[in-house]
Every structure is written in structure tokens, then in C-alpha cells.
Amino acid sequence: MMRTFTISLCVAFAWSASLAAAEELTDVSAGEGSGDIAGAGQPQEIDELQAGECLQCHLTTEDGVGELWRDDVHARWGITCVTCHGGDETQPDKELSKRPGTGYRGALTALEDVELCGGCHGDVEYMKERKPLLPVDQLQKYWTSEHGKLLNKGETRVATCVSCHHAHGIREINDAKSPVYAVNVPATCAGCHADADYMSDFDIKTDQYAEYVESVHGKALLEKNDVRGAPACNDCHGNHGAAPPSVDAITNICGACHSYNADLFLGSPLAPAFKERSLADCVACHGKHEITHTSEEWVGAKPGSTCGKCHEQGDEGAELALYFVDSMSSVRQSFDEIHELLTEAETKGMDVTEAEDYVEAARQGLMQARTLVHSFSKPVMEEKLVEISENQAAALEAGYAALRGLEDRRRGLLVSTVLLLVLTIFVALKIRSLPPTS
Amino acid sequence: MLDRRRILNWLLGGSAFAWAGSVLHPVIRFLMPPPEQEAAVSxxxxxxxxxxxxxxxxxxxxxxxxxxxxxxxxxxxxxxxxxxxxxxxxxxxxxxxxxxxxxxxxxxxxxxxxxxxxxxxxxxxxxxxxxxxxxxxxxxxx
Amino acid sequence: MSTSPENPDRAILAWAKDRYPIAKFAEWAEHKTVPVGPNAFWYYFGGITLFLFLIQVGTGIMLMFYYKGSADTAFASVRFISAKVPFGWLIRSVHAWSANLMIFFAFIHMFSVFFMRAYRKPRELTWLSGIVMLALLLGFGFSGYLLPWNELAFFATKVGTDIIGVIPLIGEPLMYVLRGGEEVTGSTLPRFFALHVALFPALLTIFIVAHLFFIQLQGIHEPDEWQEQPEKRKTMPFFPHFFMRELLLWLVVLNILAVLAVFFPAELGVEADPFSPAPAGIKPEWYFLATFEFLKYMPAHVGPIEGEQFGLLLISIGFVAWCLVPWIDRGRNRTVTTIVMAAGVTILVFLSIMTYLGHSV
Structure with missing residues (x-):
């Protein structure tokens, strides 16, 4: 039902407002050359913007709409002001161009906006001719989002297409100036979601952005600019279908990147236990927007620790947690000890690169061990810890060998010096025994 | 007198020999190729x-x-x-x-x-x- | 042939005497003498410098057994020498320390010759060849410093070759040839390597031979007052008296090298990365510090020429004057001699202060 409506809407626009464009479209698909105006195939030069007479006035208006339009991706594809706003673009006169009968409708309402954009972007045939790689399911997804559901109920303060993409001056999503470019997404969402006044009528918190900015993900994206790796809001919530994920979906969402952790967890005895208690897997321990680096203090059965939320001291889980904490902290201590030893050897001029290779291997091992926590299995962890301690032992051994080498050097020097001293004495005696000089 | 000089010469030669050994030892060890694979790999x-x-x-x-x-x-x-x-x-x-x-x-x-x-x-x-x-x-x- | 099984030494000697003018050589050696007196101590420093050069040749050849002179492998091969080759650290550290000591003793030798006025006729060419050798030693130091291809050396070489580029006319092309391009890159390394192990050793050997040849022909310079008071003249035979003493010093110097190598082994640092920014505290080796510091004090412009060029001009004038000292002070005019000696003291003090400033800043 909805689909038919949007397609017909789109077709209506194509015929009425951009008649020539639609004609060109059929021409091109029929294999003939392109005409003089806006075709489906060729993007337009910016200077030849097809905006009719509208820009005569709107280029200089305060809202800067005409100026923004210059950078809009749609402007290159023969879409003009009247495509969305209606009116008669051939009239340079304000009154005449907006006179009744021209279909002029001014600024779009929230619903109009969604349906208008979705009209073309949901039209497979239309998009295939222009941007074949772009998905066409945005509108479909939108109606499944919280935003869309509320809009359907008549709430107009929700996000529509233009809330995130802007109305004029729409850029491609990989354009760093776009409000939906990965690093800009959190701020774009926060525009509404961090505004307590704006959100006051909706039953939702407004501290997500503040928490996200301080999280590992926020730091990776906003400080380290890791646009390919670090998730923005949309990577967990969806973009056009934005909605809070259900408890059951959490592991799948986190597991999209942390797949190994997710696999380990789902195979662990904790997975069914969490399900029974309706705990949101990853989120139950790590939190949501505020996810920080894990520390060993988390693990353990003490009150205040993460495990301590469910486990009591003395039960099986607490025992395991204790084992994790103890073994991890002893691994850490060994690293400190190794570091001290190698620094000493290095400052004394010994080469410890080989020892550092072992340290590096052990560090990789520790990183893996922290992941293996999610198996919640002692034997699995034990195996990894043995590997780590072997590498650490090798590093220590190499460090001590370096220090022993230093002693060897000094001993060798001593031997050589003593021998030299003896030789010196005899040379001196020999010199004294030479006949006196004249 | 001659004996003393001879003894001195012997001691001199002997200690020179011993000392030269302590110098030659590292040199010879250096020239022997180390068994380990070179770190400077190509x-x-x-x-x-x-x-x-x-x-x-x-x-x-x-x-x-x-x-x-x-x-x-x-x-x-x-x-x-x-x-x-x-x-x-x-x-x-x-x-x-x-x-x-x-x-x-x-x-x-x-x-x-x-x-x-x-x-x-x-x-x-x-x-x-x-x-x-x-x-x-x-x-x-x- | 008079061979006797009881006395193989003599047999070999007899064999040689049969073929070569050994007797003549022995007679010459017997008559070779070295002056004795309060200044005699300074006569040993030339020999020590020579000894250190021999050590450099020996350890240098040994290092070449493992060193790989290309930008990809140089650093790793030096690390291999330091870490994996038995006594590699020792050979490398001795090579590095001996280089420094050699230049140090060459300076001492030069200034002692200067203050004893031993450069005067007929030893002008000995003086000149000595200066050329000192310049070669500095070239050895500069080229060898880059070879481990670590960060400090890389940037020091950049700065050093920049200074060469300041020289008018020939500077730019010379820098281009030295660097093997516009910048210090991987192509610079093989060039410095070639200079360090082929050209400089060949040239230095020629000059050492000439230097020693002049000394053998003319004998060692004797104190001026002996000409006026011949009764004060006192000498010792070169063989074995002087030779044994020199030998003793060589042994002590070698042991000092070993001590330095054990307690202050040559460092390796971080591998050079041509695209990384220059780290703080880039300094040349101590023997270039004075020049480096002096150029730093130059104003941006002196009259029509650049400050650095002006500084180099001053240094060049000083260098030429230093070379011409035997012709400036011929020992005929007391005032000239006093002025030259005073200038020598000034230069020595100046170099010391500049080196100290360059080191401590």
C-alpha cells in the first residue's frame, strides 16, 4: 500500500515537475543521445544548475538556501527546486512563480519530507539509473524505526530525512562535511538526543552522548578518527531503522565486531544463565554507551565488582573470578619485573632486543587471555596462561643472560688487564735493563 | 748477568704471548660465524x-x-x-x-x-x- | 747457505741477509735517535695516533665481515654485530672509541708540534701532510658516523652536509654528490660507506707513508736551544729504547680502549626513518662541535653575505693560515714567532671553549 503510494508520488513528480528529465530517461534507455537538459545519465556542471528563475531571489536570501543548493548532490542530477517545492520556475516574479495552480507548497512537513525523499530513493528502477550502488530500503527501514513509528502516530518532532541529512546541501555520506559522516554522526544524533528540553516529552535519557564521548568507542572514533573501526550511534542502533536493540540482539550487535568474544560467550555456561535472568549479555557487564577499557578490578566476587552483582563469595563463579584476577595480576607483576630487569640490562649497554621479542609475544598472549575470559572456563584460560608464562620466563632468562654477559665482559677485561700488567712490568724491566742513553 | 737477561727475555716473551692470547681470543671468536640465523633478514x-x-x-x-x-x-x-x-x-x-x-x-x-x-x-x-x-x-x- | 738446525733464528736471518741489504737497514736503525729532554713526552703522540689507526684498520676489516651497507639492512646488521656475533660489541665499541681517541691524539700531536715549532724548515711538507691527514680523519669520523643508520647519525649527517652546501659555487654540487641526491636518503649510505672503507683509507695510507718518509729523511726535530748550546744535546736510540717505551704506551692505550668498550659500549639508538621529524638534541661528534657552535653564533647576515657563509669564510681563512704557519714563522723574527705562538694559544682556547659550549648547550 505504502509502496504503491510512494512510487506514484515519485512518478507524479517526475512527470509534472521534471517532465523533461523523465523524457530523457526513456530516451537514454532507448539508446538515443541525450538532449539539452537534465538527463538521467550525466551529472550537471554546477554552473549550469537547473534551478530556473528561483535562484534569482533565493541565492541572496538570508537562509542561504540557494548557496547550499550549489553543494547538494541532487543539484547535479537535474533535480530542481520545483521537484520538491512545486511552483513555476520559469517565472522570475515571486507572485507569479508561486501562483495557485503551479502546485507550489513551500516548506515540507515532516510526513511530506519522508514520503518525498522516499519516493525516489525507494524506487528501484529510478535509483538503478542514477546511483545503482545506493540501497533503496531507507523508507522501508524508516517506518520500522522509533522515529518512523512515532511519526506514523502523528508525532512531528521526530527525526526525518532532513534532520540528519539536511534539506539543502545534502552531501554523500563519505563526504567529511556531511552531518552523517561517521565522525559527525554522534553530534548529529546528540543535536536532539542530548537536548533535555527537546526530549522532555519522550521517555528517554539524554546522557548517551556524554557517555559515548568518554567511551572506548567514542575516543577511537572522535579522537583517533578510526572511521572504519569504531562504531558511531548508527552502527549499533541502525541508521534509517534507528531503534534500541532488544536484549536478545545484544550479542549479535557487539559480535558484529567482537565476534570472537561473542562466540566464546555464547558457548560459555554464562549464556544460558544470562538468558534465564533476562540479562543483556555484553551490556550486563560492559555497559552501553559508556563502555570503557576493562580492568582486572571488574573481575572478582567482591561487592562492587561486576561479577559480584550475581555471584557470592565462595560459589563456583566467584572461585573462577578469583582465579582470573589472581592469574592476571601475577602476569602483570611479571611484566613489571621483566621491564625492570631489561631496563637495567639496557642501561648497562646490553642488547635486550631478543628478550623484548618474548615480551611482545607475552603481551599478545595477555591480550588473548583477556578475550578468553569470555569462555568462563578454567582449562581454556590455563592453557593460555601457560603460554604467556613460558614467554615471560624466556624474557626473564634472556634478561638475566644479558646481565651475566655483562659480568663475563668485566671478568674478561680483568683477565686481560692483569695479563697486560704483567707484560707491562716486564717491558718496563726490559727498558731499565737497556744500556744507558748517551 | 747473561742469565738474568735471558730470564727477563723469556718472561717478557711469555707474558707477551699470554696477553696476545687474551687479545686474539675475541678476534678469533668474532671471525667465526655465529650459529644463529642473522637478525638482519632479507x-x-x-x-x-x-x-x-x-x-x-x-x-x-x-x-x-x-x-x-x-x-x-x-x-x-x-x-x-x-x-x-x-x-x-x-x-x-x-x-x-x-x-x-x-x-x-x-x-x-x-x-x-x-x-x-x-x-x-x-x-x-x-x-x-x-x-x-x-x-x-x-x-x-x- | 749457512743453516744450522740448532739456531733456526739465525738461519732465517742468514737467508734474508743473502738476498736483502739487511745490514744496511740495521745500521740505519742503530743510528736513528730520538731527542731526550723535558719535551720528549710529546714525541710519543704521533706513534699513538698511528697505532690507533692500525687498530681502526683491523677492527674495521672485522666489522666489514658482518656489516651490510644498505639502508634496509645497515641498522639490523649493526645490531646483529652488537647482539649476536661473539665479541661483536667489543670490536664495534673499540672501533668507535679508537676513532675518537685517534682524532684526540692527532690534535695533541699537532699542537705539540706547533708549540715546539717543529714545523719550521725543512719540515714544511711534514706539517702540511699532517694537516691533510687530520682532515682525512675528520672525514673518516663524519662518514663512519652515518653507517649504523640510526636516527641521530641520520640527522647529524643532514645538518653536516647542509653546512657543506653553504660553500659558494662548489658547495651545492658537492653536497649533491655526497648525498647522492637532493636529500640524505638510502642512496647516501653506500657513498659514505665507499668513502669510509676505500677512498679515505687509501689516501691516508699514502699520506702516512709520506709523513713517515719525511721524518726518516730529516730525523726528528730537536729543541731550538740545542743549536745554540750543543753540549745540552741528549738523545736515545730509536731501537730499542724509544721503541720499547712507545710499545708500552700502545699496550696501555689498547687496555684503555678495552675498559672504555666494556664500561661505555657504543650505543645503537633507533633506526633512522627519513620521514620522521628530527629528534631534539641533534649534535655532531665532539670534534665538529666547535665548528657547529661557531656557526650558530653567526648573525643572519654580515654585510652582503649570509652569516653561515661568513663563518665558513672565517674558518677557511684560519685553516689556510694554519697551513701556512711554516712560511709565516720562519724563526727569523722574534716578534712574528711570539705573535704566531700567541695565535696558537688563542685558537686552542677558542676551540676548547666552543667545544665546551657546544657540548653543554
Whole structure:
């Protein structure tokens, strides 16, 4: 039902407002050359913007709409002001161009906006001719989002297409100036979601952005600019279908990147236990927007620790947690000890690169061990810890060998010096025994 | 008198000999080639034809750094430095997908080392593979 | 041939005497003498410098057994020498320390010759060849410093070759040739390596031979007052008296090298990365510090020429004057001699202060 409506809407626009464009479209698909105006195939030069007479006035208006339009991706594809706003673009006169009968409708309402954009972007045939790689399911997804559901109920303060993409001056999503470019997404969402006044009528918190900015993900994206790796809001919530994920979906969402952790967890005895208690897997321990680096203090059965939320001291889980904490902290201590030893050897001029290779291997091992926590299995962890301690032992051994080498050097020097001293004495005696000089 | 001089000469010669030994010892030891593989690698024997079956991977040490050699399903070899370009985890070969995989954030590389999905920002650093009889040697990309 | 099984030494000697003018050589050696007196101590320093050069040749050849002179492998091969080759650290550290000591003793030798006025006729060419050798030693130091291909050396070489580029006319092309391009890159390394192990050793050997040949022909310079008061003249035979003493010093110097190598082994630092920014505290080796510091004090412009060029001009004038000292002070005019000696003291003090400033800043 909805689909038919949007397609017909789109077709209506194509015929009425951009008649020539639609004609060109059929021409091109029929294999003939392109005409003089806006075709489906060729993007337009910016200077030849097809905006009719509208820009005569709107280029200089305060809202800067005409100026923004210059950078809009749609402007290159023969879409003009009247495509969305209606009116008669051939009239340079304000009154005449907006006179009744021209279909002029001014600024779009929230619903109009969604349906208008979705009209073309949901039209497979239309998009295939222009941007074949772009998905066409945005509108479909939108109606499944919280935003869309509320809009359907008549709430107009929700996000529509233009809330995130802007109305004029729409850029491609990989354009760093776009409000939906990965690093800009959190701020774009926060525009509404961090505004307590704006959100006051909706039953939702407004501290997500503040928490996200301080999280590992926020730091990776906003400080380290890791646009390919670090998730923005949309990577967990969806973009056009934005909605809070259900408890059951959490592991799948986190597991999209942390797949190994997710696999380990789902195979662990904790997975069914969490399900029974309706705990949101990853989120139950790590939190949501505020996810920080894990520390060993988390693990353990003490009150205040993460495990301590469910486990009591003395039960099986607490025992395991204790084992994790103890073994991890002893691994850490060994690293400190190794570091001290190698620094000493290095400052004394010994080469410890080989020892550092072992340290590096052990560090990789520790990183893996922290992941293996999610198996919640002692034997699995034990195996990894043995590997780590072997590498650490090798590093220590190499460090001590370096220090022993230093002693060897000094001993060798001593031997050589003593021998030299003896030789010196005899040379001196020999010199004294030479006949006196004249 | 003559005896004393002779004794002195003998002592002198003897101690010179002993001392020269303490100098020559390090020199001779230096000139003997050390048994260990050179750290300044330009070529490393990574594996042999018999050791690796088609569609398998193996981590080996290229100099001081871990590297990954993969035997493709068609029997040919390809090798890369094994550090993921995202956050330095060690990548591994996934037989089931015939892809190189980083477990840390589910990054995938194809067998040309190109990052194809997940966080990795750029391809793996490629190495060059040379066959010598049954042995598979890996060198830095020239 | 008079061979006797009881006395193989003599047999070989007799064999040689049969073929070569050994007797003549022995007679010459017997008559070779070295002056004795309060200044005699300074006569040993030339020999010590020579000894250190021999050590450099020996350890240098040994290092070449393992060193790989290309930008990809140089650093790793030096690390291999330091870490994996038995006594590699020792050979490398001795090579590095001996280089420094050699230049140090060459300076002492030069200034002692200067203050004893031993450069005067007929030893002008000995003086000149000595200066050329000192310049070669500095070239050895400069080229050898880059070879481990670590960060400090890389940037020091950049700065050093920049200074060469300041020289008018020939500076730019000379820098271009030295660097093997516009910048210090991987192509610079093989060039410095070639200079360090082929050209400089060949040239230095020629000059050492000439230097020693002049000394053998003319004998060692004797104190001026002996000409006026011949009764004060006192000498010792070169063989074995002087030779044994010199030998003793060589042994002590070698042991000092070993002590330095054990307690202050040569460092390796971080591998050079041509694209990384220069780290703080880039300093040349101590023997270039004075020049480096002096150029730093130059104003941006002096009249029509650049400050650095002006500084180099001053240094060049000083260098030429230093070379011409035998012709400036011929010992005929007391005032000239006093002025030259005073200038020598000034230069020595100036170099010391500049080196100290360059080191401590």
C-alpha cells in the first residue's frame, strides 16, 4: 500500500515537475543521445544548475538556501527546486512563480519530507539509473524505526530525512562535511538526543552522548578518527531503522565486531544463565554507551565488582573470578619485573632486543587471555596462561643472560688487564735493563 | 748477568704471548660465524612444500616480527606481515572462508592482503615468496 | 747457505741477509735517535695516533665481515654485530672509541708540534701532510658516523652536509654528490660507506707513508736551544729504547680502549626513518662541535653575505693560515714567532671553549 503510494508520488513528480528529465530517461534507455537538459545519465556542471528563475531571489536570501543548493548532490542530477517545492520556475516574479495552480507548497512537513525523499530513493528502477550502488530500503527501514513509528502516530518532532541529512546541501555520506559522516554522526544524533528540553516529552535519557564521548568507542572514533573501526550511534542502533536493540540482539550487535568474544560467550555456561535472568549479555557487564577499557578490578566476587552483582563469595563463579584476577595480576607483576630487569640490562649497554621479542609475544598472549575470559572456563584460560608464562620466563632468562654477559665482559677485561700488567712490568724491566742513553 | 737477561727475555716473551692470547681470543671468536640465523633478514625459509597442505596458513618469524604464509587452495603461496593494520593484533588464516582474519574486531583480508571487511584501514604489508626446490623462502617486497 | 738446525733464528736471518741489504737497514736503525729532554713526552703522540689507526684498520676489516651497507639492512646488521656475533660489541665499541681517541691524539700531536715549532724548515711538507691527514680523519669520523643508520647519525649527517652546501659555487654540487641526491636518503649510505672503507683509507695510507718518509729523511726535530748550546744535546736510540717505551704506551692505550668498550659500549639508538621529524638534541661528534657552535653564533647576515657563509669564510681563512704557519714563522723574527705562538694559544682556547659550549648547550 505504502509502496504503491510512494512510487506514484515519485512518478507524479517526475512527470509534472521534471517532465523533461523523465523524457530523457526513456530516451537514454532507448539508446538515443541525450538532449539539452537534465538527463538521467550525466551529472550537471554546477554552473549550469537547473534551478530556473528561483535562484534569482533565493541565492541572496538570508537562509542561504540557494548557496547550499550549489553543494547538494541532487543539484547535479537535474533535480530542481520545483521537484520538491512545486511552483513555476520559469517565472522570475515571486507572485507569479508561486501562483495557485503551479502546485507550489513551500516548506515540507515532516510526513511530506519522508514520503518525498522516499519516493525516489525507494524506487528501484529510478535509483538503478542514477546511483545503482545506493540501497533503496531507507523508507522501508524508516517506518520500522522509533522515529518512523512515532511519526506514523502523528508525532512531528521526530527525526526525518532532513534532520540528519539536511534539506539543502545534502552531501554523500563519505563526504567529511556531511552531518552523517561517521565522525559527525554522534553530534548529529546528540543535536536532539542530548537536548533535555527537546526530549522532555519522550521517555528517554539524554546522557548517551556524554557517555559515548568518554567511551572506548567514542575516543577511537572522535579522537583517533578510526572511521572504519569504531562504531558511531548508527552502527549499533541502525541508521534509517534507528531503534534500541532488544536484549536478545545484544550479542549479535557487539559480535558484529567482537565476534570472537561473542562466540566464546555464547558457548560459555554464562549464556544460558544470562538468558534465564533476562540479562543483556555484553551490556550486563560492559555497559552501553559508556563502555570503557576493562580492568582486572571488574573481575572478582567482591561487592562492587561486576561479577559480584550475581555471584557470592565462595560459589563456583566467584572461585573462577578469583582465579582470573589472581592469574592476571601475577602476569602483570611479571611484566613489571621483566621491564625492570631489561631496563637495567639496557642501561648497562646490553642488547635486550631478543628478550623484548618474548615480551611482545607475552603481551599478545595477555591480550588473548583477556578475550578468553569470555569462555568462563578454567582449562581454556590455563592453557593460555601457560603460554604467556613460558614467554615471560624466556624474557626473564634472556634478561638475566644479558646481565651475566655483562659480568663475563668485566671478568674478561680483568683477565686481560692483569695479563697486560704483567707484560707491562716486564717491558718496563726490559727498558731499565737497556744500556744507558748517551 | 747473561742469565738474568735471558730470564727477563723469556718472561717478557711469555707474558707477551699470554696477553696476545687474551687479545686474539675475541678476534678469533668474532671471525667465526655465529650459529644463529642473522637478525638482519632479507630471506627466511618459511615452510616446505610437504609441511603445508593447500588451504592452510602458518605464522613464522620474519626477522623479529611475526609473518603469515598462506598456501592457497590451488597450491600457490602468498605471505604477509602478520600484524593487523587496525590495532596490531596478529592475524590468522581462516580455512573455512579462505580469508585472512583478525579475531580482535572481526577484520578480514583477502588472499592478496587487501582489507575487505571490518575495521582494517589498509592492506597487510606483503612479502615476496620464492620457491627453491621443496623449500619456500620469503623475502621483503622489492 | 749457512743453516744450522740448532739456531733456526739465525738461519732465517742468514737467508734474508743473502738476498736483502739487511745490514744496511740495521745500521740505519742503530743510528736513528730520538731527542731526550723535558719535551720528549710529546714525541710519543704521533706513534699513538698511528697505532690507533692500525687498530681502526683491523677492527674495521672485522666489522666489514658482518656489516651490510644498505639502508634496509645497515641498522639490523649493526645490531646483529652488537647482539649476536661473539665479541661483536667489543670490536664495534673499540672501533668507535679508537676513532675518537685517534682524532684526540692527532690534535695533541699537532699542537705539540706547533708549540715546539717543529714545523719550521725543512719540515714544511711534514706539517702540511699532517694537516691533510687530520682532515682525512675528520672525514673518516663524519662518514663512519652515518653507517649504523640510526636516527641521530641520520640527522647529524643532514645538518653536516647542509653546512657543506653553504660553500659558494662548489658547495651545492658537492653536497649533491655526497648525498647522492637532493636529500640524505638510502642512496647516501653506500657513498659514505665507499668513502669510509676505500677512498679515505687509501689516501691516508699514502699520506702516512709520506709523513713517515719525511721524518726518516730529516730525523726528528730537536729543541731550538740545542743549536745554540750543543753540549745540552741528549738523545736515545730509536731501537730499542724509544721503541720499547712507545710499545708500552700502545699496550696501555689498547687496555684503555678495552675498559672504555666494556664500561661505555657504543650505543645503537633507533633506526633512522627519513620521514620522521628530527629528534631534539641533534649534535655532531665532539670534534665538529666547535665548528657547529661557531656557526650558530653567526648573525643572519654580515654585510652582503649570509652569516653561515661568513663563518665558513672565517674558518677557511684560519685553516689556510694554519697551513701556512711554516712560511709565516720562519724563526727569523722574534716578534712574528711570539705573535704566531700567541695565535696558537688563542685558537686552542677558542676551540676548547666552543667545544665546551657546544657540548653543554
Amino acid at each position: 630471506a627466511v625459509k618459511a615452510t616446505t612444500l610437504t609441511e603445508m597442505t593447500p588451504n592452510s596458513g602458518k605464522i613464522f618469524k620474519f626477522g623479529r616480527k611475526p609473518a603469515l604464509i598462506v598456501r592457497r587452495s590451488d597450491g600457490t603461496f602468498t605471505a604477509f606481515m602478520a600484524k593487523c593494520t587496525h590495532l596490531d593484533c596478529i592475524v590468522q588464516y581462516r580455512e573455512d572462508k579462505e580469508r585472512i582474519w583478525c579475531a580482535c574486531h572481526d577484520g578480514f583480508y583477502d588472499l592478496n592482503g587487501t582489507n575487505v571487511s571490518g575495521p582494517p584501514p589498509r592492506p597487510l604489508d606483503a612479502l615476496e615468496v620464492h620457491m627453491q626446490g621443496d623449500d619456500v623462502y620469503v623475502t621483503r617486497k622489492s
